[in-house]
Amino acid sequence: MDQERFAKQLRFCLELDKEKNILRQTHLSSNGRREDDAEHAWHMALMACVLQEYSNEKIDIAKTMLMCLLHDVVEIDAGDTYAYDPEGRKTQRAREEAAADRIFGLLPEDQRDEMRALFEEFDAYETPESCFAHAMDNFQPMMLNDSNGGADWVQHGVQRAQVEQRNARTGDGSAQIRAYMQEVLDRNVARGSLKD
Numbered sequence: 001m002d003q004e005r006f007a008k009q010l011r012f013c014l015e016l017d018k019e020k021n022i023l024r025q026t027h028l029s030s031n032g033r034r035e036d037d038a039e040h041a042w043h044m045a046l047m048a049c050v051l052q053e054y055s056n057e058k059i060d061i062a063k064t065m066l067m068c069l070l071h072d073v074v075e076i077d078a079g080d081t082y083a084y085d086p087e088g089r090k091t092q093r094a095r096e097e098a099a100a101d102r103i104f105g106l107l108p109e110d111q112r113d114e115m116r117a118l119f120e121e122f123d124a125y126e127t128p129e130s131c132f133a134h135a136m137d138n139f140q141p142m143m144l145n146d147s148n149g150g151a152d153w154v155q156h157g158v159q160r161a162q163v164e165q166r167n168a169r170t171g172d173g174s175a176q177i178r179a180y181m182q183e184v185l186d187r188n189v190a191r192g193s194l195k196d
Helices: 003-021 037-054 061-070 086-104 109-124 128-147 151-156 160-166 175-190
Strands: 023-027 034-036
Touching: 003 034, 003 037, 023 037, 023 128, 023 151, 034 037, 037 061, 037 128, 037 175, 061 109, 061 128, 086 109, 109 128, 128 151, 128 175, 160 175
Parallel strands: none
Antiparallel strands: 023 034
């Protein structure tokens, strides 16, 4: 065993534990507590596996799941930027790039480059895997919010147009899930939890 390599890997693994402390605005189903980033990523990864048949294109599911698991690790340093916070979104990219440099930099070079490349691929939104991972990233909180009667949308005064804009590219990964999401939006407008 290469002790230096192993020490770097362990330091990265321990650092990942901090993702469990980053709370999101989305609540767990049935009006539970707020979910954390690690729960969100785990849920997305499993959803990608279960729902992969709805991807527009055939995907490498292991790669897609790893993208899901890695996509928010930068929030350990950068914090969670709420999807409907225009001020926070102005600095999001710079905060997340600096975090990616530090966090992936904890790894041995080969793993640093591999995981950073997956993080960048997710962010670029160009491959079938990244498009489907983004579809899961968009659908997962919507599914939870719908299960709570749209309570998170109500709390933040979110309008349907904002959700539409946020999910504009979901169909790039899955046209079928995007179509279902329209039903979710219609239902939440009808029950008054989303402003039309």
